[in-house]
Amino acid sequence: MVCSAPQSGPLVGFAKTAKIAALSPPNEDKEIIKNRRMEYYRYMSEVSGPSIAVIEDVDFPDCIGAYWGEINTKIHKRFGLSGVLTNGVVRDLGDLAEDFPVVA
Template sequence: MADPIIPDDLLALLQRVDTPTVCNAIEVAQGKRGFDAFTKGTMQCSAPGEVMVGFARTAKIAGREPPNEAPDVIRARRLDYFRAMAAGPRPAIAVIEDVDFPHCVSAWWGEVHTNVHKGLGLNGALTNGVMRDLGDLAAGFPVVAGSIGPSHAFVHVRELGTPVKVFGMEVQQGDLVHADRHGALVIPPDVIPDLKAAIEKMWAGERIILGPAKEPGFDLEKLLAAWADFERART
């Protein structure tokens, strides 16, 4: 199967807009409310002003308890993990489920791993697990995580390339993911051809209400007039 492709103009747009914008635009593209492939709950973000978008490279980790497999098996799987992260279509982000959730204690994401993954060509990480080394993480490699903590504990890789779940959002390897300080979502493949136009349509609709709301003399009467036009334009 051919690698998935994001049109260059859409990719450039997705790299500029926040995740709530993409979430709303997906509903515009679908022509209905009810899109549900997003994280549920408050997450931690290492770089609040940055956005990540890319095809998911998935894995599962654990670390609350020592692994029960032989050390050479654990080491071989970790090396296979790096091989898997280096493979696949780009742009890409690491999407890692800590199976100890909601009692995660082992920080997979810190100074070393963010620099290693950035060097392997990934542009961010999404996890329900722990991050650390705030202030020393790789520049331009945002991490959206479930929590912050000091220890790596007994962290080890459990699975590679399997479906994962992060804050209620299911992710398959190869899914197109958008994430920022608000959380993350999976972009359905069928909306990709229409997503840029949907974002632009949504912006045009918002200007109908935001323009008057920011002008001097805005009042209820002007709101009601603008809102009628806004309702006709929105999904």
């Protein structure tokens, strides 16, 4: 694992956990998928103290696509999270916020 911002120091906080997968497309109704996504964002935004996102890519080691990048970094930072730990693929390495460590 490598940290995008090692100068940030230790990454400590309550774990806000989630699982992602992309190998098989979802077979649920679009409304169910939309509601699940909105529930994820609600859950991640409910921060009451130092928290980090812990995202498990259940397709590992056969991960496809990169869930985490510049946009998710900005969203989760705005939610009040301190960083992310994931076994998934990360993109936009040159555009990640320097004060939001991404460990992958």
